[in-house]
Amino acid sequence: MGVTVLQPYSVPEGQTGPQTIEFLAKRLLALGAVQASTFIVDCETFIPNPQHGTPKTVHVLHNSEYPASTFAVLDTGTKQVPLVADALFDLLMLKMAPAHTSKKQTKIESKGARFEYGDFLIKLGSVTMAENFKGILLEVEYRPCVIPSNCWELIRELLQGFLGVSIPATIPPYFNTPSIMSMNHPKSSEIFNPNHTKQNDVYQPMDTINQYLEHFGNFRKQTMLSGGTGIGAPLRS
């Protein structure tokens, strides 16, 4: 249990996705990382039937790092309600078929190899939506620490080191959102303390899921716009 940061990586021109992943894997192995099995994170989106009041989308996610759990995010448009549940939650969603229907075309997943490199856990995920390759999403976990702001620099250095890409020095925007503690306060908008953000809070498994959801959303938008932009271009290929 540590801090996880997600980083999309754009496929260089003239190369296919699998080639890029193979290339990154070789680099990791050369660094001394050890491959330790594989991983998969999948996300299924349930769209409510229009006759059932206000539209509330439900995203159901699974993460192979947490094999016993099912994660769900209820998206009302203004607010996101997270839920961690047992694996039986999937069966519950099937029962709710009249209210929510799953759109199989939007099922998106990121899967690939999992590398252990000292205290780091690096996952090279290739994102596919309905069997179509969408891009590469890297997950880096620093296991000994639980406060994101304390280890962001370490993670950034590692990312820069093996990707050969310059990573912005600021922590990803997800960690700048107010933490749960300050959000629950009735006057949260008035007395918002910039230090009460997620980067100074204890990292939760749900944070990983929220980041995945955010990036999956980006990939879906890209599909609609039919253009892909990761951050930064590789310095050397």
Add this chain to the structure above:
Amino acid sequence: MSSVEISVEAPIEHQIQEIAYDGTEIYQPPLTLSENLSKCAARIDFSKTSLEDLKKEDDKKGDEDVKDPTQLQSSLWPWDSVRNKLRDAFTEICVLSDVLSIAKEKRYLVLDPVPQELQDTKPMVQVYARKKALSQAANVLMSGAERLRNTHSEQRNNRNDFHIELLRLRQNWRLKKVSNTIIGDLSYRTAGSKFMHPGTFEVTKAEEDPPSDGNSPSSSPAAGAQPPCPKANSALRVNVPSELQGVAYIKVITQKDQEDLCTANVNLMGHGQNITPQVGVWQKTLEFAQNVLFCKELFSQLAREAIQLQAPIPHVVVGNQIRATLLPGIQLIISLCHSTGQDPTPPGPINDHDHVLEHSLHQLLREVHHKNTHHPFPHPASGPLGPSKKHMLAGPMAADRHELLEMSKSQTLLEQIISQAQHIFMRKRTQYVLDTLARDVKDPQIVSHWNLMNSPTMSCVKINIVTHGYDTINRTSLVIHVKERSLKCICRDGRVMHLSYEPQELRDLILCQINQHQSACLLNLAKCMAWQVLSNSNHLGIGPVEPLGNASSCLLASPNGDRMIAVQIICDPQIDVKVYIARSPRQDFFPSPLVPGKFWEHLGGHFKEVRFDKLEGKNFLNKMEFLMASLTSSS
């Protein structure tokens, strides 16, 4: 032949109806002829069916048919019964004639002769049959008499009633009635056991005399092998299946090179002592049988685990024995002893057994039973029963791979008992090392405090090293955690050392601690005496090589600097101290060509060894104090 005629007639006297007070007898008027007739007719028994009777009856019928109409009018009552009977007879005759007429026609009814079985009446057979019948009748009578006598004797002896005994049995044991027998349940199934043995017993009524047991048809063959009841005042008898009879116990032996270290016998026979007097002898029998069942379950569980476990040195299961290796050269032997002898004498020495392993084995199986029946709350209404609370919460609490892997690890009974035995052994070994050291090393005293509260696989000892009389100057303390196969020593300065199961390592550690204690005390003492510490080293790199690290040393100077004491403390294999003193400048200085000036004497260096064992003082510090004091005062 002269024949004498005897006429028999009714006496003339009439029957006396009443005797008046004055003695006059009032006679009944004699019956008239018709009255007499009707009386006689009423006496006729029409149900007689023999031929002669029938004939007579026919005669009478003829007579009465004549008289019938006349009598009917005159006196209805006396003839009424006769008339009714006759009418019935008439009806029967009519029916008979109808049947005959129909049979005659042969259209509707045919009469066939019924073949009459010819009885072969051999006289001998008849005799035998009668004899048999008689003997059966006699048996019935005899058994009735026997039962009566039994109840009588029971009442006479104030013996408890069978039913009251049964009631008491029911208060303690599960019973049910199957057709004509009462079956009881010995098994631990209701307590959560999953052992396959049925564990049933049968309840019968006890016979009166012990020799009659064999003849009684009710006693099953198992009753013969049952140990006889010590007291005969129970009306109830329990028949336990033969495989549960006798006495069983589980023997645990820790063996080092074929030499027993400790033994534990698991048997629940201690329960027999606190039987309350109102329960019968059967209580003991049933408890023994239940004990046998429990031991069998425990052993079969252990044997199964011993085969499944993948130990570096595989466990051996031979017959009624399991062998497991605890530490190199030390074996744990668990054996099931089951004696089905007639006498329930507990074999083997019970005096020197270890209660701890006995209790642990017992407790471990009970725990398994408990877990089988008690599922932790809350459990989901729709989910499966069985997984632990941790597993239930794993999903909603988002447990990761590593945590789930940790959860799936569980220790089997055998692993637990092995680790407990290992711990017991380690604890004994540590105790032995500490005790022998405390005995051998007199100078700094070694005091060990064992924590009373400990877990079956972990205990803790605190060791204080102090010098008698100088305990305020310095005290070296360390804590040792005794685990299953290793020791963890925590010193006061925060250093943590992990030691293996070899006792020599602990011994060396304590010796090193003593060494450090002595030098630290000396430094503190010097401070109190206003001596200066010139140098101090815990690991003096010079001198002969010691097997256990190096000697420690320190160099002290007197307050005005003219005397020096050098101390070397060697801890191999005994604590040994060498003390040297030097004086500079020497008072008796004679200039020589080599050392022309007195100022050279300030360099020091002429150390002379003190015969330390000849010094006054109780212990090392005391001697050093005297030495320092004497050197200070003389300056």
